[in-house]
Amino acid sequence: MRNVFKIFAVLAFVCAANNSFGxxxxxxxxxxxxxxxxPIPYVNVSFKGTTVGTITSESxxxxxxxxxxGDSLTVSFVGYAPKQIKIRKGAYQELKVExxxxxxxxxxxxxxxxESQSTRIIxxxxxxxxxxxxxxxxxxxxxxxxxxxxxxxxxxxxxxxxVFNQFKFIWxxxxxxxxxxxxxxxxxxxxxxxxxxxxxSPKLEKEIIRATKISGVNNESVAQFTGKVYQNINIYDNYIxxxxxxxVSPIANAGMVYYKYMxxxxxxxxxxxxxxxxxxxxRKMEPTFTGDFWxxxxxxxxxxxxxxxxxxxxxxxxxDMVASAEFTPLNDTLWFPKQMMLxxxxxxxxxxxxxxxxxxTSYDNVVINPTYPEEVVSMPSxxxxxxxxxxxxxxxxxxxRPFELTDKEQGxxxxxxxxxxVPMYKTFIxxxxxxxxxxxxxxxxxxxxxxxxxxxxxxxxxxxxxxxRTSNKFSKKWMVSAFAAYGDKxxxxxxxxxxxxMINKNPxxxxxxxxxxxxxxxxxxxxALTEDNILTSFLxxxxxxxxxxxxxxxxxxxxxxxxxxxxxxxxNHRIVYPTVFIPFNPVDGSDPLKSITxxxxxxxxxxxxxxxxxxxEFERVSLGSDWPEINLNITKGFKGxxxxxxxxxxxxxxxxxxxxxxxxxxxxxxxDAGKIFGSIxxxxxxxxxxxxxxxxxxxxxxxxxxxxxxxxxxASLYLEHHFQxxxxxxxxxxxxxxxxxxxxxxxxxxxxxxxxxxxxxFPDGLGDVSKPYMEFSAGVENIFKVFRVDALWRTTHLxxxxxxxxxxxxxxxxxx
Numbered sequence: 001m002r003n004v005f006k007i008f009a010v011l012a013f014v015c016a017a018n019n020s021f022g023x024x025x026x027x028x029x030x031x032x033x034x035x036x037x038x039p040i041p042y043v044n045v046s047f048k049g050t051t052v053g054t055i056t057s058e059s060x061x062x063x064x065x066x067x068x069x070g071d072s073l074t075v076s077f078v079g080y081a082p083k084q085i086k087i088r089k090g091a092y093q094e095l096k097v098e099x100x101x102x103x104x105x106x107x108x109x110x111x112x113x114x115e116s117q118s119t120r121i122i123x124x125x126x127x128x129x130x131x132x133x134x135x136x137x138x139x140x141x142x143x144x145x146x147x148x149x150x151x152x153x154x155x156x157x158x159x160x161x162x163v164f165n166q167f168k169f170i171w172x173x174x175x176x177x178x179x180x181x182x183x184x185x186x187x188x189x190x191x192x193x194x195x196x197x198x199x200x201s202p203k204l205e206k207e208i209i210r211a212t213k214i215s216g217v218n219n220e221s222v223a224q225f226t227g228k229v230y231q232n233i234n235i236y237d238n239y240i241x242x243x244x245x246x247x248v249s250p251i252a253n254a255g256m257v258y259y260k261y262m263x264x265x266x267x268x269x270x271x272x273x274x275x276x277x278x279x280x281x282x283r284k285m286e287p288t289f290t291g292d293f294w295x296x297x298x299x300x301x302x303x304x305x306x307x308x309x310x311x312x313x314x315x316x317x318x319x320d321m322v323a324s325a326e327f328t329p330l331n332d333t334l335w336f337p338k339q340m341m342l343x344x345x346x347x348x349x350x351x352x353x354x355x356x357x358x359x360x361t362s363y364d365n366v367v368i369n370p371t372y373p374e375e376v377v378s379m380p381s382x383x384x385x386x387x388x389x390x391x392x393x394x395x396x397x398x399x400x401r402p403f404e405l406t407d408k409e410q411g412x413x414x415x416x417x418x419x420x421x422v423p424m425y426k427t428f429i430x431x432x433x434x435x436x437x438x439x440x441x442x443x444x445x446x447x448x449x450x451x452x453x454x455x456x457x458x459x460x461x462x463x464x465x466x467x468x469r470t471s472n473k474f475s476k477k478w479m480v481s482a483f484a485a486y487g488d489k490x491x492x493x494x495x496x497x498x499x500x501x502m503i504n505k506n507p508x509x510x511x512x513x514x515x516x517x518x519x520x521x522x523x524x525x526x527x528a529l530t531e532d533n534i535l536t537s538f539l540x541x542x543x544x545x546x547x548x549x550x551x552x553x554x555x556x557x558x559x560x561x562x563x564x565x566x567x568x569x570x571x572n573h574r575i576v577y578p579t580v581f582i583p584f585n586p587v588d589g590s591d592p593l594k595s596i597t598x599x600x601x602x603x604x605x606x607x608x609x610x611x612x613x614x615x616x617e618f619e620r621v622s623l624g625s626d627w628p629e630i631n632l633n634i635t636k637g638f639k640g641x642x643x644x645x646x647x648x649x650x651x652x653x654x655x656x657x658x659x660x661x662x663x664x665x666x667x668x669x670x671x672d673a674g675k676i677f678g679s680i681x682x683x684x685x686x687x688x689x690x691x692x693x694x695x696x697x698x699x700x701x702x703x704x705x706x707x708x709x710x711x712x713x714x715a716s717l718y719l720e721h722h723f724q725x726x727x728x729x730x731x732x733x734x735x736x737x738x739x740x741x742x743x744x745x746x747x748x749x750x751x752x753x754x755x756x757x758x759x760x761x762f763p764d765g766l767g768d769v770s771k772p773y774m775e776f777s778a779g780v781e782n783i784f785k786v787f788r789v790d791a792l793w794r795t796t797h798l799x800x801x802x803x804x805x806x807x808x809x810x811x812x813x814x815x816x
Contacts, residue, residue: 026178029095243816246662380562460487523687627655648678713749
């Protein structure tokens with residue numbers, strides 16, 4: 001993952017070089033009444049002779065940032081004398097504008113500010129949304145995308161930090177942001193030029209990236225995210241989903257429930273008569289915006305919009321956010337986006353150093369209802385990076401960009417590459433990489449993960465482990481991993497070694513071979529903290545004496561056929577050994593088994609539509625999808641093969657779906673079912689996932705013990721709902737904490753046939769779940785922005801030994 005990590009690491013040590021390119025004019029100001037000094041809201045501020053402008057907020061503030069500025073601003077509002085103000089093009093400036101009240105007669109006024117007019121306009125916009133919504137069209141276009149990241153709040157204290165001593169020259173490129181008034185340093189930039197194909201029904205979305213530039217990174221898997229597919233904000237949607245928050249669009253069907261509207265102006269834009277509407281939220285802390293838009297009076301299509309995140313919205317680490325869009329007419333009835341912009345200020349507080357993220361998308365050469373080439377329709381993934389896209393020449397970019405880059409924007413590419421050669425930067429990268437990826441890189445080797453170096457448990461006592469893997473410097477095709485561990489109580493060494501060969505990265509194709517001899521907790525969820533994690537040692541609720549020694553050889557071949565569909569074929573030979581606490585005693589009273597051996601082959605089929613990844617050389621991180629994920633496992637056990645003791649079949653189906661239920665937050669649904677055919681001992685049954693720690697585990701039954709329930713046929717249902725503060729935001733004192741409600745419910749039912757019950761004697765406490773198991777929880781997340789606390793109730797099987805009907809679990813999570 002080191003190439004992926006580079007993107008984020010660059011955010012601390014890069015800057016811009018000095019070249020002569022276009023400049024951006026930035027104006028930040030306030031409009032007040034000259035006689036009372038009171039701020040004036042909803043004042044029109046625009047460049048003379050253009051439609052480039054904005055209106056003031058309720059506090060009289062405004063900002064404008066544009067590449068196409070005039071030499072003066074026009075400031076006007078009903079009841080005040082208009083004023084023109086000279087400005088400096090290509091520079092940042094702050095203004096205080098004083099308007100003089102005047103008495104005027106408004107003979108022949110066509111429209112007047114007022115609630116009734118604005119309500120009529122909003123109803124017409126909503127009525128015509130479907131025909132004006134670009135996502136309801138089928139089209140082709142060329143798109144340009146630019147993403148930039150800036151380090152903000154650059155003051156003298158920041159400049160004096162020793163960590164920047166070798167980079168003092170970067171402070172020559174500090175600038176000021178017009179939206180926030182904060183100083184910032186441009187540190188990262190990426191651009192892309194694409195052919196984009198979209199079909200509304202049946203849904204088709206394909207993008208071919210013809211050219212892309214990423215400062216400091218030359219990674220095709222990262223390049224795919226520079227295009228349009230992963231950057232979609234549509235004002236015509238009822239809810240704009242950003243950072244798991246469903247923000248209410250100002251033209252949502254239920255917009256009048258959330259917003260107050262005011263008609264503030266009307267004029268021609270081009271040859272189209274348009275109205276200007278301002279909007280603001282009716283209540284505090286609801287997921288809404290403030291801002292204004294222009295709408296055409298014949299089509300009721302949005303012509304321009306600028307919206308800013310409302311104050312006190314329950315979002316973490318987002319101090320400010322502004323989105324804007326400009327549309328252009330394609331014909332008499334159809335408007336299409338011309339340019340869209342998103343700006344986010346990521347900060348813990350208004351004063352701390354943080355980051356700006358900005359994204360600009362421009363559209364050109366739009367064709368409605370095109371013929372889609374077969375080679376585009378049959379693309380295996382939604383995004384394809386054309387060969388050579390990362391290596392386009394300077395002349396190509398200068399001819400293809402819709403606008404010139406500023407000197408600082410252009411200079412970032414050169415400076416990032418230069419800074420990365422500084423030894424201090426490389427040391428910084430290695431240290432941060434260790435904390436993020438849990439490995440420390442030493443040449444051809446990565447040592448870690450460090451959180452497994454020491455742990456303790458009832459079986460091993462103090463466990464000491466050393467482990468590592470080869471780095472990308474060793475190979476970008478092969479990765480060898482190994483570990484060795486020792487427990488001072490059982491006086492036994494454990495070890496393991498594996499080798500991963502990456503045949504192809506996209507679509508993914510890989511081969512792995514592995515052997516290990518180590519202890520395991522059977523019946524533990526895949527999401528749980530492993531038993532050799534130091535945190536597990538401290539978070540256990542009960543001393544864990546249920547660990548089992550396992551010797552296992554496995555190899556797999558993984559093939560991704562296209563984005564969303566993959567298969568994985570696994571061969572496995574596994575020997576499980578008994579312990580004093582987990583004995584293998586036959587029901588018929590014969591001698592205890594010394595081990596249980598299985599030889600199996602498993603075929604996994606995984607399907608999830610429109611999934612996206614950020615990938616390194618070997619590992620990749622899923623960014624999820626709006627579609628459900630389905631996994632089907634078919635396992636066959638072969639008796640007599642390499643000493644295998646059992647012959648069986650096992651089917652397992654898992655369904656996972658995360659989906660929005662705006663305005664009530666979002667939910668996760670997990671359905672799990674399986675069946676085993678054949679006679680097998682209890683360690684090979686489905687040992688249902690318990691949790692004997694204080695850590696909340698989404699994929700386990702948190703009030704269930706290990707070895708409490710087993711099945712050879714089973715079904716489970718898990719539903720988790722995050723209300724995102726929908727209820728707590730209504731309480732004036734509590735809402736300032738930005739806590740969020742979360743509730744869960746888990747249900748399990750299963751059975752064990754008589755043959756499997758009469759194979760080995762079950763350990764004390766292990767039984768079937770023919771009577772359904774249920775547990776529920778209610779919790780609060782976003783405590784200090786990182787903690788989650790759940791109160792859980794177990795409602796069935798309350799007579800089982802050593803169980804708790806009620807418990808508290810905690811979780812650590814970083815969420816927006």
